[in-house]
Amino acid sequence: MELQFFVDPIRCIGCKACLQGCSECATHRGRSMIHLEYMDRGTSTQTVPMVCMHCENPTCAQVCPADAIKRTEDGVVQSSLKERCIGCANCVNACPFGVPRYYPEFDQMLKCDMCYDRTSVGLKPMCATVCPSDALFFGTREEFETRRSGRPVNEFRFGAQIVRTRVFMVLDEAHDRLDVQDVALADTPDPRFEPDTYDSVDPFSHVEPPSNGGPA
Ligand code: SF4
Numbered sequence: 001m002e003l004q005f006f007v008d009p010i011r012c013i014g015c016k017a018c019l020q021g022c023s024e025c026a027t028h029r030g031r032s033m034i035h036l037e038y039m040d041r042g043t044s045t046q047t048v049p050m051v052c053m054h055c056e057n058p059t060c061a062q063v064c065p066a067d068a069i070k071r072t073e074d075g076v077v078q079s080s081l082k083e084r085c086i087g088c089a090n091c092v093n094a095c096p097f098g099v100p101r102y103y104p105e106f107d108q109m110l111k112c113d114m115c116y117d118r119t120s121v122g123l124k125p126m127c128a129t130v131c132p133s134d135a136l137f138f139g140t141r142e143e144f145e146t147r148r149s150g151r152p153v154n155e156f157r158f159g160a161q162i163v164r165t166r167v168f169m170v171l172d173e174a175h176d177r178l179d180v181q182d183v184a185l186a187d188t189p190d191p192r193f194e195p196d197t198y199d200s201v202d203p204f205s206h207v208e209p210p211s212n213g214g215p216a
């Protein structure tokens with residue numbers, strides 16, 4: 001039975017246990033490879049954990065000039081290969097979900113690889129192991145459907161681009177796709193999308209800074 005990863009934003013209580021769990025992984029000790037973002041910081045305290053969505057046709061890998069980002073046969077997009085990554089940060093700028101980070105101390109991009117050392121042998125990723133509200137849920141589709149409400153979707157529209165992912169986002173029953181542009185432009189316009197502020201606003205200012213410390 002295939003194990004799938006579900007992210008349910010409305011269950012997130014913002015406790016950051018997932019970030020802490022991720023940062024305790026032996027492969028990147030002291031750093032979280034996932035982020036906590038606000039859904040709409042101007043009007044709500046609702047947070048959402050952002051893991052790598054593991055796109056079927058990953059933009060990060062497409063724009064990498066060094067072919068440093070590989071996707072496994074089971075659909076997990078790996079962090080950059082140290083011996084190939086040239087630290088250009090193309091992937092950082094291209095990812096529609098804002099996931100990869102460039103780490104100058106390693107001159108390398110690192111990102112969530114869905115705890116491949118664990119999930120490839122049937123264990124939960126660290127974040128889903130510690131999440132107290134199951135906002136991050138790793139299990140079979142049957143387990144999800146018997147325990148949970150909401151519709152898992154893995155199709156996202158960014159303007160004219162449709163992105164399909166291995167990871168599912170849980171929406172209400174009325175939606176079978178997330179239109180990110182409509183979300184971004186709803187109610188309160190986000191200044192990051194105003195053309196005359198492109199050059200003056202840091203597009204990653206809403207992202208949680210990485211934890212202190214580094215790999216052992
Ligand atoms: S552990 Fe779960 S509830 Fe806490 S911040 Fe992360 S996703 Fe949200």
Ligand code: SF4
Nearest residue numbers: 052053055060077095
């Ligand atoms: S979410 Fe971003 S980092 Fe993850 S596979 Fe897709 S493009 Fe790459």
